[in-house]
Amino acid sequence: MTETATLEPPAARTLPLDVESTRNDFPIFRNRSVENPFTYLDNAATSQTPRQVVDAVEAYYTQYNANVHRSIYAAGEEATEAYESARERVGSFIGAGDSHAVVFTRGTTEAINLVAYAWGRLNLREGDEILLTEMEHHSNLVPWQLTAQQAGASLRFIVEACFSEKTRIVSVIHQSNVFGTINNVHKITSLAKSVGAVTLIDAAQSVPHLHTDVSALDCDFLAFSGHKMLGPTGVGMLCGRTELLDQMEPFLAGGEMIRTVSLDSSTWNDVPWKFEAGTPNIAQAIGLGAAVDYLSHLGMETIHRHEAAVTEYALEKLEEMPEVTIYGSAPERGGVVAFNVDGVHPHDLSQLLDRDGIAVRAGHHCAQPIMDKLNVSATARASFYLYNDFDDVDRLTESIASSLEFMS
Amino acid sequence: MDDLRELYQEVILDHNQNPQNFGRLEAATHSGDGYNPLCGDRLSLTLDVRGDSVNDIRFSGSGCAISKASASIMTTVVKGKTVVETESLFDAFHKLVTTGDAGDGELGKLAVMAGVHKYPVRVKCATLAWHTLKNCLSGKNEVAKTE
Numbered sequence A: 001m002t003e004t005a006t007l008e009p010p011a012a013r014t015l016p017l018d019v020e021s022t023r024n025d026f027p028i029f030r031n032r033s034v035e036n037p038f039t040y041l042d043n044a045a046t047s048q049t050p051r052q053v054v055d056a057v058e059a060y061y062t063q064y065n066a067n068v069h070r071s072i073y074a075a076g077e078e079a080t081e082a083y084e085s086a087r088e089r090v091g092s093f094i095g096a097g098d099s100h101a102v103v104f105t106r107g108t109t110e111a112i113n114l115v116a117y118a119w120g121r122l123n124l125r126e127g128d129e130i131l132l133t134e135m136e137h138h139s140n141l142v143p144w145q146l147t148a149q150q151a152g153a154s155l156r157f158i159v160e161a162c163f164s165e166k167t168r169i170v171s172v173i174h175q176s177n178v179f180g181t182i183n184n185v186h187k188i189t190s191l192a193k194s195v196g197a198v199t200l201i202d203a204a205q206s207v208p209h210l211h212t213d214v215s216a217l218d219c220d221f222l223a224f225s226g227h228k229m230l231g232p233t234g235v236g237m238l239c240g241r242t243e244l245l246d247q248m249e250p251f252l253a254g255g256e257m258i259r260t261v262s263l264d265s266s267t268w269n270d271v272p273w274k275f276e277a278g279t280p281n282i283a284q285a286i287g288l289g290a291a292v293d294y295l296s297h298l299g300m301e302t303i304h305r306h307e308a309a310v311t312e313y314a315l316e317k318l319e320e321m322p323e324v325t326i327y328g329s330a331p332e333r334g335g336v337v338a339f340n341v342d343g344v345h346p347h348d349l350s351q352l353l354d355r356d357g358i359a360v361r362a363g364h365h366c367a368q369p370i371m372d373k374l375n376v377s378a379t380a381r382a383s384f385y386l387y388n389d390f391d392d393v394d395r396l397t398e399s400i401a402s403s404l405e406f407m408s
Numbered sequence B: 001m002d003d004l005r006e007l008y009q010e011v012i013l014d015h016n017q018n019p020q021n022f023g024r025l026e027a028a029t030h031s032g033d034g035y036n037p038l039c040g041d042r043l044s045l046t047l048d049v050r051g052d053s054v055n056d057i058r059f060s061g062s063g064c065a066i067s068k069a070s071a072s073i074m075t076t077v078v079k080g081k082t083v084v085e086t087e088s089l090f091d092a093f094h095k096l097v098t099t100g101d102a103g104d105g106e107l108g109k110l111a112v113m114a115g116v117h118k119y120p121v122r123v124k125c126a127t128l129a130w131h132t133l134k135n136c137l138s139g140k141n142e143v144a145k146t147e
């Protein structure tokens, strides 16, 4: 593309997805109007929910509401079938193969805690090292701090330390929820392998936006959340190598995860059920199944190209504003843009943008260490998804301009 | 954006751009820090208390317009007040920003912060400086937190 081509007005460019028809699938957008707009740019926090997902959740509650794996009647069997079919579809969405097991969790946070606790208790000893990056979300940092303390292990960060024979696990964020940086996790998993370390990928920000294949990434564990990928809240997944999950003791204990129980001891159910104690979030899991069907139907490659085009346009437009500072400039990046506006604190900015129906995030984005390192206490953050378009970016920059005026 | 003018009054924008008593006192008798863990706002107060009166006060830190203006206005108001008077102002101010009730005039120019009560998430921005002041004066050495 030539220089002038990149400055063409958005109307002259086309987006891979038909945003108008996509938005029609989302009740929250259909319920808005020109007078009462909703420009949702906080997708890194949570995504909106299409009708297809709401319908799947509703069908469970209105047609076959029953507990799974224990009810010997038609509704119970239907619920079990729907729940297990959702597991199957979500698993194949991320390329889980025969050597993988997929465990439903409450989300990324629970999935990481599961590994930090159950894998950590089995494998970490005094002097061992846990390798992370400095840009981890708190949910891939704090669980390891607790585990390290208990085991006498220590935390290392990829910037300062390297892979060594002391490294027992490498747990890294795939796509940064602050800067959009896409880390080369494949390189990290192969380095980890060369020293015999186990790997976990925090894929909370990547599975919703990038075609993901756990087999190709060659990681041992992968964690993500349903609510960031058009699914309901309260459900997510841990995909792990069956061999490792088999060795681990349970994380939570109770019903569902046992095979036999006597007053003194118990034996465990097979993986993945061994890690699903108690009644799971059945409706939510079924909803997540519908979400991956929806995403697969649009195609992850198409979604990625769509977001890349919107993000590129947003970066261009924001860079044109002299008052705006953008944080992060990784060449490989996703649809997340952290920025600040001179003279307008991000909280004030977010409050002012809200007047125009624009939702952005303001704060430290659960990544305080990296913010401290950059010496910023807070930033604004716009993050895009498949229903955003060039007009949303124009509304954002226009509203930033009027916020600047308002505050001066 | 008209209803937002009620929150962001001219006086608040002025204090945000030209904060009063900004900096640190070299010879402080009391000092303390405030921190809002949710949004990362930080604030430091230094005070010179003589007898039972606030003789001088400075604030520094980073935060949104509401927290900065609130701190700035607070410093201008409590200067010269007794410790007991600032405690009663704290209560009146807290009531103002949570209910909009400006009381019987005791609040004076603090009343410009009344608009905050319509924005519950901003209450902690407006009260950070006040919680920090309360901790300072009661000799508590902990970081004041609003959440």
Ligand SMILES: Cc1ncc(COP(=O)(O)O)c(C=O)c1O
Pocket (backbone or CB within 6 Å): A044, A045, A106, A107, A108, A109, A110, A137, A139, A140, A173, A175, A176, A177, A202, A204, A205, A225, A236, A366
């Ligand atoms: C990179 C990253 N990891 C983990 C999480 C935690 O996800 P959840 O809150 O759904 O458990 C998030 C969500 O904010 C995230 O962005």
